[in-house]
Amino acid sequence: MHYPEPISKLMDSFMKLPxxxxxxxxxxxxxxxxxxxxxxxxxxxxxVDAKRNLQFCSVCGHITDIDPCYICQDQSxxxxxxxxxxxxxxxxxxxxxxxxxxxxxxLQGAISPMDGIGPEDINVPSLLTRLQEDEVExxxxxxxxxxxxxxxxxYISRLVRPSGITTTRIAHGLPVGGDLEYADEVTLxxxxxxxxxx
Amino acid sequence: MHYPEPISKLMDSFMKLPxxxxxxxxxxxxxxxxxxxxxxxxxxxxxVDAKRNLQFCSVCGHITDIDPCYICQDQSxxxxxxxxxxxxxxxxxxxxxxxxxxxxxxLQGAISPMDGIGPEDINVPSLLTRLQEDEVExxxxxxxxxxxxxxxxxYISRLVRPSGITTTRIAHGLPVGGDLEYADEVTLxxxxxxxxxx
Numbered sequence: 001m002h003y004p005e006p007i008s009k010l011m012d013s014f015m016k017l018p019x020x021x022x023x024x025x026x027x028x029x030x031x032x033x034x035x036x037x038x039x040x041x042x043x044x045x046x047x048v049d050a051k052r053n054l055q056f057c058s059v060c061g062h063i064t065d066i067d068p069c070y071i072c073q074d075q076s077x078x079x080x081x082x083x084x085x086x087x088x089x090x091x092x093x094x095x096x097x098x099x100x101x102x103x104x105x106x107l108q109g110a111i112s113p114m115d116g117i118g119p120e121d122i123n124v125p126s127l128l129t130r131l132q133e134d135e136v137e138x139x140x141x142x143x144x145x146x147x148x149x150x151x152x153x154x155y156i157s158r159l160v161r162p163s164g165i166t167t168t169r170i171a172h173g174l175p176v177g178g179d180l181e182y183a184d185e186v187t188l189x190x191x192x193x194x195x196x197x198x
Numbered sequence: 199m200h201y202p203e204p205i206s207k208l209m210d211s212f213m214k215l216p217x218x219x220x221x222x223x224x225x226x227x228x229x230x231x232x233x234x235x236x237x238x239x240x241x242x243x244x245x246v247d248a249k250r251n252l253q254f255c256s257v258c259g260h261i262t263d264i265d266p267c268y269i270c271q272d273q274s275x276x277x278x279x280x281x282x283x284x285x286x287x288x289x290x291x292x293x294x295x296x297x298x299x300x301x302x303x304x305l306q307g308a309i310s311p312m313d314g315i316g317p318e319d320i321n322v323p324s325l326l327t328r329l330q331e332d333e334v335e336x337x338x339x340x341x342x343x344x345x346x347x348x349x350x351x352x353y354i355s356r357l358v359r360p361s362g363i364t365t366t367r368i369a370h371g372l373p374v375g376g377d378l379e380y381a382d383e384v385t386l387x388x389x390x391x392x393x394x395x396x
Contacts, residue, residue, distance in 0.1 A: 002290045002293045002294055003290060004252060004261060004262050004263045004264075004267075004268075005263055006244070006247045006248040006251045006252050006263055007248055007252065007261070009240075009244045009247065009248070010244040010245060010247075010248040012244070013237075013240060013241040013244045013245075016233070016237060016241070017226050017229055017230075018225065018226070018229055019222070019225075024217070026287070026290075027216065027217075028215050028216070029248060030286070030287060031215055031216055032215075032245060032248055032249060033248060033249065033252060033261065035214070035249070037249055037250070039211075039214060040245050040246065040248075040249040041246060041249075042207075042211060043211040043214070043242075043245055044241075044242035044243070044245045044246050045242070046204070046207045046208040046210070046211045047208060047211075047230060047238050047241055047242045047245075048238065048239060048242050049204045049207065049208075050204040050205055050207070050208040050227060050230055050231060050238075051230060051231065051233070051235055051238040051239075052235070053204045054202060054204050054205065054231060063202060063205070063231065064202050065202045065203060065204055066202075069202075070202075088228070089224070089228060092200045092201060092224075095200045096200055
């Protein structure tokens with residue numbers, strides 16, 4: 001035991017976070033000691049508040065402190081379009097873009113038979129209920145461009161097709177600012193496949 | 199405002215820590231949401247405890263939860279030797295080595311006229327008091343090998359010399375496992391200067 005107990009306990013807590021090993025944990029713990037007491041108390045409160053006051057929106061599954069979430073409540077948004085994403089962080093990425101004015105549906109994961117995750121384990125049933133009740137015209141499938149994400153998009157698209165709602169998938173291709181030379185074969189093949197007339 | 203308030207507050211708190219920018223803060227904040235409530239409460243408690251229950255040892259200036267600290271209290275340690283370091287983290291580095299059985303004195307900084315830090319602003323006066331009272335025979339100056347650290351070591355050494363206590367400075371040279379090719383000139387010159395007969 002080299003560290004006084006309060007420090008080693010704080011280090012243990014920091015080390016539970018992703019990407020933080022013993023060295024960084026030590027540096028952060030000592031930094032906390034040098035912070036003002038008020039700032040540390042705010043930090044502690046923020047941790048507890050974030051854990052206790054947040055929940056998943058009962059409509060779209062996005063993480064929120066009010067239910068329904070501020071996006072579902074916003075009457076100025078286009079209620080005929082739903083963008084399906086895997087994760088609350090994806091909603092935030094989409095919102096940062098400021099181009100999309102429709103609603104969201106957060107699946108909280110993707111179908112992955114290898115990990116035993118089926119459509120019922122993620123928010124697919126609630127999506128179907130929503131599609132029956134609401135005046136949705138287009139479902140944009142924005143799951144990740146991974147095997148699981150693709151499979152999930154494919155599954156939902158087949159499920160929804162009979163209802164007559166248009167399902168679209170976001171485009172795959174070269175990232176803007178990227179370099180053709182460094183693009184992997186699959187991305188390049190998708191970029192070629194998705195080419196458009198100018 | 200893309201994030202619900204409890205998340206953005208938690209992100210702000212994380213961003214006050216060194217080396218954590220908005221992206222990492224977001225990742226950590228979302229990770230906290232996925233942690234068990236007990237773990238988050240422990241984390242919050244560890245933060246507050248570390249800030250509130252730690253103090254500087256009234257004898258050596260090391261950070262501690264009991265006063266005097268566990269090193270100063272340990273009667274099995276060699277009380278004739280004091281190792282002078284700049285920072286509580288240096289004590290921990292020394293203790294990890296397990297080779298040193300003497301006491302410590304933590305300066306909480308180094309003399310730096312450029313930043314207006316003089317000997318009275320760091321724990322030099324308390325060191326002198328200690329030297330008068332205790333049965334110290336050797337003072338090991340283990341301040342950092344920087345301009346400020348060297349100046350501090352030099353200053354303390356001159357101050358202590360009349361008292362007849364031996365003052366020594368830890369060796370400078372090539373780090374073990376290092377490469378001569380990549381050593382800087384000053385280190386190499388110090389390594390040559392400090393050469394010893396085999």
